[in-house]
Amino acid sequence: MPRSTPNPRLADVARAAGVSLATASRALSEPEMVREDTRARVEEAAAMLGYVPHGAARALATSRTRTIGAVFPPVDNPIFAGATHALAQELAAAGYTLLLASYDYGLDEELAAVRALVGRGADGMVLVGMDHRPETLAILERAGVPWEITWSLDESGRQHCIGFSHRGASIRITQHLLDLGHREFAVIAGDTKRNDRARERLAGVKDALAARGLKLPAKRVVEVDFSVANGRAGFAKLLERAPGFTAVIGGNDPLAIGALFECRDRGIEVPGQMSVAGFDDIELAGELSPGLTTVRVPSAEIGREAGRRLFARLAGKVVPTIRELPAPLIVRGTTGPPPRRP
Amino acid sequence: MPRSTPNPRLADVARAAGVSLATASRALSEPEMVREDTRARVEEAAAMLGYVPHGAARALATSRTRTIGAVFPPVDNPIFAGATHALAQELAAAGYTLLLASYDYGLDEELAAVRALVGRGADGMVLVGMDHRPETLAILERAGVPWEITWSLDESGRQHCIGFSHRGASIRITQHLLDLGHREFAVIAGDTKRNDRARERLAGVKDALAARGLKLPAKRVVEVDFSVANGRAGFAKLLERAPGFTAVIGGNDPLAIGALFECRDRGIEVPGQMSVAGFDDIELAGELSPGLTTVRVPSAEIGREAGRRLFARLAGKVVPTIRELPAPLIVRGTTGPPPRRP
DNA sequence: GGCTGGAATGAAAGCGCTTGCAGGCAGGGT
DNA sequence: ACCCTGCCTGCAAGCGCTTTCATTCCAGCC
Numbered sequence: 001m002p003r004s005t006p007n008p009r010l011a012d013v014a015r016a017a018g019v020s021l022a023t024a025s026r027a028l029s030e031p032e033m034v035r036e037d038t039r040a041r042v043e044e045a046a047a048m049l050g051y052v053p054h055g056a057a058r059a060l061a062t063s064r065t066r067t068i069g070a071v072f073p074p075v076d077n078p079i080f081a082g083a084t085h086a087l088a089q090e091l092a093a094a095g096y097t098l099l100l101a102s103y104d105y106g107l108d109e110e111l112a113a114v115r116a117l118v119g120r121g122a123d124g125m126v127l128v129g130m131d132h133r134p135e136t137l138a139i140l141e142r143a144g145v146p147w148e149i150t151w152s153l154d155e156s157g158r159q160h161c162i163g164f165s166h167r168g169a170s171i172r173i174t175q176h177l178l179d180l181g182h183r184e185f186a187v188i189a190g191d192t193k194r195n196d197r198a199r200e201r202l203a204g205v206k207d208a209l210a211a212r213g214l215k216l217p218a219k220r221v222v223e224v225d226f227s228v229a230n231g232r233a234g235f236a237k238l239l240e241r242a243p244g245f246t247a248v249i250g251g252n253d254p255l256a257i258g259a260l261f262e263c264r265d266r267g268i269e270v271p272g273q274m275s276v277a278g279f280d281d282i283e284l285a286g287e288l289s290p291g292l293t294t295v296r297v298p299s300a301e302i303g304r305e306a307g308r309r310l311f312a313r314l315a316g317k318v319v320p321t322i323r324e325l326p327a328p329l330i331v332r333g334t335t336g337p338p339p340r341r342p
Numbered sequence: 343m344p345r346s347t348p349n350p351r352l353a354d355v356a357r358a359a360g361v362s363l364a365t366a367s368r369a370l371s372e373p374e375m376v377r378e379d380t381r382a383r384v385e386e387a388a389a390m391l392g393y394v395p396h397g398a399a400r401a402l403a404t405s406r407t408r409t410i411g412a413v414f415p416p417v418d419n420p421i422f423a424g425a426t427h428a429l430a431q432e433l434a435a436a437g438y439t440l441l442l443a444s445y446d447y448g449l450d451e452e453l454a455a456v457r458a459l460v461g462r463g464a465d466g467m468v469l470v471g472m473d474h475r476p477e478t479l480a481i482l483e484r485a486g487v488p489w490e491i492t493w494s495l496d497e498s499g500r501q502h503c504i505g506f507s508h509r510g511a512s513i514r515i516t517q518h519l520l521d522l523g524h525r526e527f528a529v530i531a532g533d534t535k536r537n538d539r540a541r542e543r544l545a546g547v548k549d550a551l552a553a554r555g556l557k558l559p560a561k562r563v564v565e566v567d568f569s570v571a572n573g574r575a576g577f578a579k580l581l582e583r584a585p586g587f588t589a590v591i592g593g594n595d596p597l598a599i600g601a602l603f604e605c606r607d608r609g610i611e612v613p614g615q616m617s618v619a620g621f622d623d624i625e626l627a628g629e630l631s632p633g634l635t636t637v638r639v640p641s642a643e644i645g646r647e648a649g650r651r652l653f654a655r656l657a658g659k660v661v662p663t664i665r666e667l668p669a670p671l672i673v674r675g676t677t678g679p680p681p682r683r684p
Numbered sequence: 685g686g687c688t689g690g691a692a693t694g695a696a697a698g699c700g701c702t703t704g705c706a707g708g709c710a711g712g713g714t
Numbered sequence: 715a716c717c718c719t720g721c722c723t724g725c726a727a728g729c730g731c732t733t734t735c736a737t738t739c740c741a742g743c744c
Contacts, residue, residue: 007485009730020694025732035692050484055462056401057730060699065398067441067462074427081423085416088444092455097462099409100442102430113434120397120409120439142392143349228629258629265631284626287570287600289607351700362724367702377722399700402729 008049016045069099069117070126079299086303111136118143124310130196146313148306162305164327166197169295170204172329181337182247186220188234190251231258246338253278253285271336290333298325350391358387411441411464413455421641428645453478460485466652472538488655490648504647506669508539511637512546514671522679524589528562530576532593573600588680595620613678632675640667
């Protein structure tokens, strides 16, 4: 259908208020440059006509879109939903809008998404993790778009990032199990090829064990995509392939919960016969009984803070390159001392 | 830092290819209008220079942004993550981008988000549910932006929508419990004031009971925000306020799972003493043992289909106003016949 | 009352792209 | 050979806004 009234343009507002285009523009975008009464007249006219500024025109004139792009992997899903939401809220509060893209199948898809978002004029960009095509970063660099790495930390200090040390958190959780007396470990890891967080988490376990002179045999590690079902299957496979471990660490909470369920179904007592730990602290972790020992990941804060840092940088402020957030170990009931005789 | 090379513009590409601006434009956007060899030359030049079209300029000239807006409530979160992802993927495949906003505190926030997205030039809009400020729809109408209602169905047939009948699904689940022999029901509902899906789900239970001449006493209904913790608390409250029911229906899966956990902690056997049913079929529902009886909500398909319908309408095609998707009852182990003597 | 200077306003030039229109050129019919 | 028909290509006019620069206005002062 043809619109009865085409959307009013700034020129219409100016005419209605009896001022020039330039004045109307200033009245709306730089109020302090305009005399009080004319500003009021313009605002009134705008309200009356239901004027909505034309974003593309403004973007063309200012080369700013007031838009931030974000490219998320969906794989380890629920935890990203919170970050996305927090980011969107933070942006909205500052008059910005979120351009969101997500990728399923790896870094080329991410590259394409970044290209599209830069083309759409994103003023800043939020990426997840440290694994990216060099070209992806080159595009951002060239376009002069500041970006923030989230979740992971760039230890080299070259890129702006906000997150926490996955390796460090993983070491803490392993330490906790070592302190309880465990010596035989197994890990249900995420996809370490496509996911640096999963990689670092696994590495953290190995590091902590190595520090006590212990090793994690390859047989005691399975690598699967994040899901409860895969947690179950992974645990079953470990049990079959290399039984005798007394503690299993999941690459994230759904995997750990899968392992937990598998224990329950097989009559393996937790934590009496088997300790189980996760990573992320999703809501469910605290509601199980016994509750799942895990690491609390500050996902909402990562989203919020990524937005704030980007704003600050766009405003020309200098922010510390690395922002590390706490990721505390949450000890609950699924971890305890190993059984006397395994 | 000053960019060493400013981003190339179409004029640079044209010059490099030895053609006019107009031809370069057509070579990239309407290949069939241009001779094969010139097109090749232009493409080569574009690739060489790393040309990225300037979205705002294009949008200004065409009054199309190739962007779709979506405004989601985060409340019942995990289920929306899937839909968002599917929508983003669908859009990306068609060269579109997702402008995402989410709201926490009700419809005025949604209105502001829609205003912002329309200002950013969204070509189409995805909304959730039937509850909106009249002004929200008026803005879309006026701007000529087609929108799709998702999750709910507009029975009046006035608005384009894709989803399923929450009431119908809720009736089926109640029916199933009635058929098993249950007569005393309780419901842990979502927030019916701010959420038409929660409202319809509750209404469905009442309808199904009424059809058999049964009533759902007010004491047997608690209303809470969606979460596992609230499921636990809600169930505890029901037990205290009006015990004697043999089946409890959760407004969504997390609520039902909360009830389930509470049963387990209190030593109430499921389904021996208490049947529990949910709504959504999140991954966990199928991994519990016994598995949770629930309704499978096609959330990814809703996201995908919303995108497709919008594309079709933008291309001038006519699509059926209402698209209803199946939401099958998934019977698992948490529902069974009521105990002989409650 | 004329002058000065700062504040408020207006005129107009873009921002980078698309697209209607007109011109150029090759090939076919006569 | 000449004209006409189509197909490609180029010119130039916007799309709706911001922003520089020039102009006008007004208050205050000598």
